[in-house]
Amino acid sequence: MKRTKYRIATAVAVLAATGALTVTFVSGGGKGTADAATSLDQYVPIQAVRPNVAAPKPGRAASTGRFTVDCGTNGNGKFSPDNPVAQPGIKNGAEHVHDFVGNKAITAFSSNAELDASGTTCRNGDKSSYFWPVVRIDKTVRNGDAIRQALTRTQPTVACPTVGDRLPAVPTRARAAVDRRLAELDALTAAADRRMTASRGRIDPTLNKQVLDDLRTRRAEVIRGIGDTLASAGARPAGLVSLVDCDVSYDGLHAAMRGADHAGSVKAARDATPQVQCPTVRDRLPGVPDRALAEVNRNLDELDRQITEANERLLSTRGQGGPAFVDNAVLGPLKAKRTAVLDRITIAISRQAARPQGLDRLAACTLNQPIPAPGSGAAPAPTGSPAALPDPQGPNLELPGNTGGIVRPAQVLIEYRGNATAKVVPMPKFLRALTGDAKPTSRGPANARAVWSCSGFADRLSDKYPICPAGSRVQRVHDFPGCWDGRNIDSDNHRKHVAFADKATGACPQGFTAIPQLRITVSYDIPRDVQLKGQYALDSFPEENHNPFSDHNDFVNVNSDRTMQRIATCINKGKSCS
Incomplete structure (x- = not known):
């Protein structure tokens, strides 16, 4: 609470000093007024954010090169509410819209074979998929109490990827055993749903974590059993670990919020x-x-x-x-x-x-x-x-709670970077990775990351939406884990197979190896009056209510082995390549 009060006071001082203080700011964030769409306590002038970015000093064995990839700014308009990394096999599972660049065909249901067969927007032929939530400008009024009121009428449930439709052909002698295991997965989900009734009408991160952790452990065991059964019959599947993790879903908020904003009244159109x-x-x-x-x-x-x-x-x-x-x-x-x-x-x-x-x-x-x-x-x-x-x-691809015009990025910079203490090894093909957390409210903030900044202020990142000086672009800087366990392309929570290097030294944790560290910087030309009025915001899950700290980015590596080797060689030689 003290931190929020400090930022609000600082913002008032800075805005007042520039002559830009508006009545919408002092009217409680514009909620219920005719001007602002989002509470201004979620915004901060970038000058008020203290420098907090410091790169570790490279050591003698450092890999200091940089490889950039131009995949465009989603000029072909590939938008989707799927999240193929965090929620494979669940259509519209993100409940908010993502910008996609790179792989043209990826959906929540894409197999590795599909990804490898796809075309790409990347100029060097990189078929990897890079995607992040869109930013919108919405100058209409949001009902500030809509989420809270809708939540009181909402029963959280558990959403899990299905497994049966991702298996290879099941040998006759294994069919009955696999079917029993699939039924066991259904029973586990039903039991988890029953546990979620304890938090009806509210968000309980502690209960959510308990339910999801228990369910993940038990699903991992059952899914491992399916894999072992198929392997014994000569048909071991690949990639089942990606289907272990489940999520708490507040889908009921969609129905409860219908009519709370203008998404319910837009004329229906095809995606x-x-x-x-x-x-x-x-x-x-x-x-x-x-x-x-x-x-x-x-x-x-x-x-x-x-x-x-x-x-x-x-x-x-x-x-x-x-x-x-x-x-x-x-x-x-x-x-x-x-x-x-x-x-x-x-x-x-x-x-x-x-x-x-x-x-x-x-x-x-x-x-x-x-x-x-x-x-x-x-x-x-x-x-x-x-x-x-x-x-x-x-025409704006609106969803309940996520309304307004989508802002096309002015620039998307995709960089593969080195490690301060070691040479990098190539990423394995089809490695999945994510950064940030789409649900810090309902799952807790442990994996969330401050990513917001302005061009010209590379020394600072904020967990609030930035208000940038004239001529400066709003930026999101997404750093991905740069260390790999050397074995797995995914894990049961989509995180354990990769890790972030130590902030102070740049070294990878024990048991992990440095890989090209992905950074994606997305820049926007957002009018300054829109920034000052709090009229731009991130698409989010409904319970996050456009929380800037819920920003995230996802990646599937579909670079060819040859290209990934070229990336690693460039970085290890300290060159700048593209």
Whole structure:
């Protein structure tokens, strides 16, 4: 509380000294007034932030080079409320919109094969995915009590990635055991939901942590059991650790807040980045005979690649043709290709066992809309796509609580940097990493990071939205962990396989090795009057209510081995490369 009071007092002094103090500031942050959209106690003049950034002094073995990648500023308009790193397999799981650069086809459901088959916005061919929450300008009035009032009517639940639709073909002799394990995962989620009733109508970070930690431990054991069962049958899967972690969801706030802001009244429109939505196949196959496993898995991978190609085509042809263009140019050809592959899967299984029935009904896909459930005569909905999570609507891609025009970055600087004490080794392909925490309110602030600054003030970062001097850009500086455990491309909480170097020395923790340390700096040209009135803010989960400390950034490394080796060599030689 003292820290907040200090910042408010300092902001008043600075603004008053510049003659820029406005009535909206002293009216309680503009809530209920006709001018401001967000409470001004979340904003601070960058001059009032004390210098707090100090790089460790490089040692004799330091790697001091720098490799930059130009992936653009999301000029092709790839926006999505998916988070493929933190919430794989959950459609619209972020509940806020992300800017994506790099990999063109990535969604919450993308496999590594899909990522590798995608095109990219990066000039050097880097297929990695880099994404962060959008910033919006909203000059309308927000109801300051809407979140609190909606929360009193909200029951928190637990959201978990599904596993059955991410498995390879399951051998016949393992099918029953795998199904029992999948049912056990469902039971664990249901039990965790029951525990969450204790916090109905409020946010309880302590309970949330207890529930999630217990659930993570038990899910890890069950998922490891699925992997071991499949391995014993000769079909070990990859990447299941990414599906362990769950989250506390306040999805009910969407319904409770409907009408609280103008997102509920915007004219519905298709998402600016449409996505193909296809029925899942992997979780609908029977047990597969051993002799058919390789062929079935090749065809399952081909289905993934077809979706990647269709999503890329949607991105590159957006706005072309009339109403039937998507059906004729994308969905129709995709259905024909899927029909052929599903037929090959059916034949491969039927050579050794009973012919699977109904796979042909999984061929048709749709575009950004719910698919009817099985038995309705149409294609079933993908597992793990909760209908309660809304699609972005209108020309501004608005969601409940996240409204206003999206600000396109003026510049996105992607840098791979060295280590102050050691040479770096190349990152492994498909490494997942994140920085910051999207939910410091509901999960606690341990992983949250101060990232806000202004151009020309590289020596300071703030956990508040900055008010920058005239001519200076608003910036977000996201530093990723620069140390790797040497084995894993992900972990059960998406964090343990990587680590930050020591702030004072720059050394990696024991057991970790230095890798090229990713820094993404996103810069914005935001009018100064908008800054002073608190009218720009981050998209966030509803319970965070645009908390600037909830900023975060995610990354999947899809650089080729050759390119990543080039990055590491450049850094280790102390050069500046691109």
